[in-house]
Amino acid sequence: MTPRLFLILSIVEAASIGxxxxxxxxxxxxxxLFGVYVGEEAASGAEARRIxxxxxxxxIAWIAASVIVGAVLGAAIPHPAVAVAPxxxxxPGFFILYLRAYGQARRIAHPGAxxxxxVVTETSAPSSVFPPIALAVALACGLFxxxxxxxxxxxxxERVPTHFGISGAPDAFRPKSFFTVMLSPLLALIVGVGxxxxxxxTAHAKRSFRYPASLTSVTAQIRxxxxxxxxxxxxxxxVSLFLTVMSVSMIRVGLGREQTLSPAVWVLAPVLLLxxxxxxxxxxxxxxxxxxxxxxxxxxxxxxxxxADNRHWVLGMFYVNREDPSILVEHRFxxxxxxxxxxxxxxxxxxxxVLALLILALAALVTM
Amino acid sequence: MGTLLYTYQYTxxxxxxxxxxxxxxxxxxxxxxxIARSIRARICSGEIASGTPLAPVRTVxxxxxxxxxxxxxxxxxxxxxxFVQIRSRSGVEVAPPAGKSDREAVERLQEDLAAxxxxxxxxxxxxxxxxxxxxxxIGAIERLE
Numbered sequence: 001m002t003p004r005l006f007l008i009l010s011i012v013e014a015a016s017i018g019x020x021x022x023x024x025x026x027x028x029x030x031x032x033l034f035g036v037y038v039g040e041e042a043a044s045g046a047e048a049r050r051i052x053x054x055x056x057x058x059x060i061a062w063i064a065a066s067v068i069v070g071a072v073l074g075a076a077i078p079h080p081a082v083a084v085a086p087x088x089x090x091x092p093g094f095f096i097l098y099l100r101a102y103g104q105a106r107r108i109a110h111p112g113a114x115x116x117x118x119v120v121t122e123t124s125a126p127s128s129v130f131p132p133i134a135l136a137v138a139l140a141c142g143l144f145x146x147x148x149x150x151x152x153x154x155x156x157x158e159r160v161p162t163h164f165g166i167s168g169a170p171d172a173f174r175p176k177s178f179f180t181v182m183l184s185p186l187l188a189l190i191v192g193v194g195x196x197x198x199x200x201x202t203a204h205a206k207r208s209f210r211y212p213a214s215l216t217s218v219t220a221q222i223r224x225x226x227x228x229x230x231x232x233x234x235x236x237x238x239v240s241l242f243l244t245v246m247s248v249s250m251i252r253v254g255l256g257r258e259q260t261l262s263p264a265v266w267v268l269a270p271v272l273l274l275x276x277x278x279x280x281x282x283x284x285x286x287x288x289x290x291x292x293x294x295x296x297x298x299x300x301x302x303x304x305x306x307x308a309d310n311r312h313w314v315l316g317m318f319y320v321n322r323e324d325p326s327i328l329v330e331h332r333f334x335x336x337x338x339x340x341x342x343x344x345x346x347x348x349x350x351x352x353x354v355l356a357l358l359i360l361a362l363a364a365l366v367t368m
Numbered sequence: 369m370g371t372l373l374y375t376y377q378y379t380x381x382x383x384x385x386x387x388x389x390x391x392x393x394x395x396x397x398x399x400x401x402x403i404a405r406s407i408r409a410r411i412c413s414g415e416i417a418s419g420t421p422l423a424p425v426r427t428v429x430x431x432x433x434x435x436x437x438x439x440x441x442x443x444x445x446x447x448x449x450x451f452v453q454i455r456s457r458s459g460v461e462v463a464p465p466a467g468k469s470d471r472e473a474v475e476r477l478q479e480d481l482a483a484x485x486x487x488x489x490x491x492x493x494x495x496x497x498x499x500x501x502x503x504x505x506i507g508a509i510e511r512l513e
Binding site: 112113115116117118119120121204206207209211218305306309312321323324325326 | 386387388389390391392393394403406407410416420421422423426427428429430431432433434435436
């Protein structure tokens with residue numbers, strides 16, 4: 001990789017990731033300020049504007065620093081792994097600036113407990129059919145990849161390809177073992193089903209309305225939730241297909257039936273990357289966090305319960321409410337949903353998923 | 369910047385108020401009583417018509433951030449009072465007024481009515497004002513028939 005290519009990569013990477021971070025205040029629901037519920041009036045006040053301006057200044061400086069770090073490191077160490085340097089530099093800066101803004105917003109936090117509001121009649125919430133389909137496809141793809149790899153296990157040579165170059169030809173081989181052969185199909189099953197499961201949970205995530213409640217707030221919530229659900233289903237589908245094609249292709253190369261990975265791998269990878277990024281940007285611009293951009297057009301009510309109750313949020317990022325049966329709740333600052341850490345089911349589900357990935361990674365390291 | 373990027377135009381139907389329950393956690397009144405009272409008031413005012421399906425227990429509990437049992441208890445209370453019917457498969461729906469009155473239940477409610485009127489009188493409401501208020505409520509019920 002040339003230094004110029006590194007510079008371009010650093011700018012694109014830092015600008016796209018940093019740009020999303022930078023614009024978070026633009027998509028946040030009205031009344032929230034950097035993870036703190038300050039009330040609708042204070043959110044438009046002079047102090048809130050000062051905190052937000054300070055955030056913009058800090059983030060722009062940090063994004064610029066990330067680009068420079070990426071370019072300098074790229075020129076000094078010409079290795080593809082250095083391409084992630086701008087992102088690694090950007091993320092801690094984001095959290096430092098966020099925590100500073102959070103601390104400032106705490107000073108103007110809205111006191112007391114907000115009312116809880118629920119819509120008691122059945123709204124015409126479209127019950128998304130996509131999550132069960134995404135889960136079924138992920139399960140089918142994962143099981144197919146496992147069955148195919150397992151059936152070919154005895155036919156594979158003593159050394160199997162474990163890494164492939166940009167041309168799709170293998171450039172690293174390892175002795176055949178259970179994990180060198182089965183790692184990829186197991187990953188296809190766990191990741192595909194995991195993302196499909198998150199999509200299903202998102203379809204049932206907690207809603208936070210404005211009071212007095214009107215359909216504007218409810219519709220905004222439902223549309224946003226549906227959009228995120230569909231995006232996750234799409235990601236689950238493409239990830240499952242990508243990892244399944246990859247697994248089957250690796251086995252076929254190992255068996256000597258193909259010389260390089262299937263061309264479908266090179267098609268699915270950019271489709272996954274660009275589609276996911278495009279989907280995130282589309283949801284942010286069209287809906288805003290929690291449908292904030294749809295709400296702002298018409299609703300003047302106050303945020304209620306979950307999102308507005310500062311007592312249930314740790315650092316404005318972690319929702320902990322033992323009474324609340326919800327598993328997923330909206331992020332206060334950012335895009336999408338986060339876990340209710342007060343719900344043991346939420347903790348068990350994510351813990352199980354992370355544990356499965358960890359076991360897989362550790363077993364692969366030990367046996368490979 | 370918000371309006372520059374995208375502005376959603378709502379239809380009139382989307383702007384109308386929607387029946388909702390409001391819970392005040394700082395109130396000494398138990399949450400399930402507040403939920404039941406809120407739904408009862410909306411049924412009595414005609415805001416929620418008979419036959420309307422109510423949101424499932426899980427949805428209401430998630431919206432409010434309260435325990436599932438709290439909402440289930442509120443629904444059971446409303447069922448005991450005859451305001452809703454709980455069906456295991458089709459969920460909960462608002463019940464129509466009973467076609468034939470249950471003599472024992474009516475006698476019990478008559479006592480409750482007497483107690484409420486007495487409490488209002490004790491609270492300083494004059495008998496003429498009591499009559500006016502009672503007639504207003506009866507008028508509201510007649511309009512729903």
